[in-house]
Amino acid sequence: MGNDYETSKDEELILRIRDGEEKITDYIMEKYKNLVRSKAGSMYILGADREDLIQEGMIGLFKAIRDYDIGRDASFATFADLCVARQMYTAVQAAGRKKHAPLNSYVSLYAGNGSDKTEEEKKLLDSLVSRDEQNPEELLIDRENVERIEKAIESELSSFERQVLDLYLTGMKYTEIARVLGKDDKSTDNALQRCRSKIRKALLTGKD
Structure with a gap:
């Protein structure tokens, strides 16, 4: 990975991905994996499997990288948080979780x-x-x-x-x-x- 990733803003990295530097995607996925794990920990109370939630969260993170619109959305971090949470909750509902597990x-x-x-x-x-x-x-x-x-x-x-x-x-x-x-x-x-x-x-x- 390039040495400048850590010093670049997420929004700048997203633009570089769209200019063809696709390997930056791996860096951002790694950077935000702790966000995904944290969200999985909170969503776990709804009765879903933690590992499944992490997998869904990584899908949500990938979608955030793909769909982020610098001119429309807030910071990438905020947008990623939203996408991860939505992806997890949608998966929990679709899986027919244990009713009212909390x-x-x-x-x-x-x-x-x-x-x-x-x-x-x-x-x-x-x-x-x-x-x-x-x-x-x-x-x-x-x-x-x-x-x-x-x-x-x-x-x-x-x-x-x-x-x-x-x-x-x-x-x-x-x-x-x-x-x-x-x-x-x-x-x-x-x-x-x-x-x-x-x-x-x-x-x-x-x-x-």
Whole structure:
């Protein structure tokens, strides 16, 4: 590889690829492989195989190199992040992943005392309970409640809301979710708030 790759901007390298320096593609693929692995780690919660996700992510990265438009898109890094996430999520949906696999995590949230909950678990729980209303520590998430949540997701949430919930559970912010799903920020944030409201209502319904 040329010694100037590391000192050149991604956008400049993309132009050189299109001028015939195809070997630069390998350099960019290698440069961004850690991004792909990171995304695979977050998408893994949706029930997909990690290695499959990495493979799909590399496909998404290749498409980003192929499709990047300097005059239209943001930085290549931002565009690559979007393409990788889209490719992985599309693959997860197409594979018919285990339904609502993240909900399995809720069962163990209160198995022990409150001091040993991980940050990831707290993040998952936060997706169900509004920060400014009910204290999450007071909610018991047991198998019965998980079943109630799953039923609510199937019967109460729209297809778009389920997609938003899926991606939110991977740790994405609503602005990132909006880019992946091709929606505007406001409609995505509103969908997330509806998810919280509907699932919280399902949790509270049936409590003694």
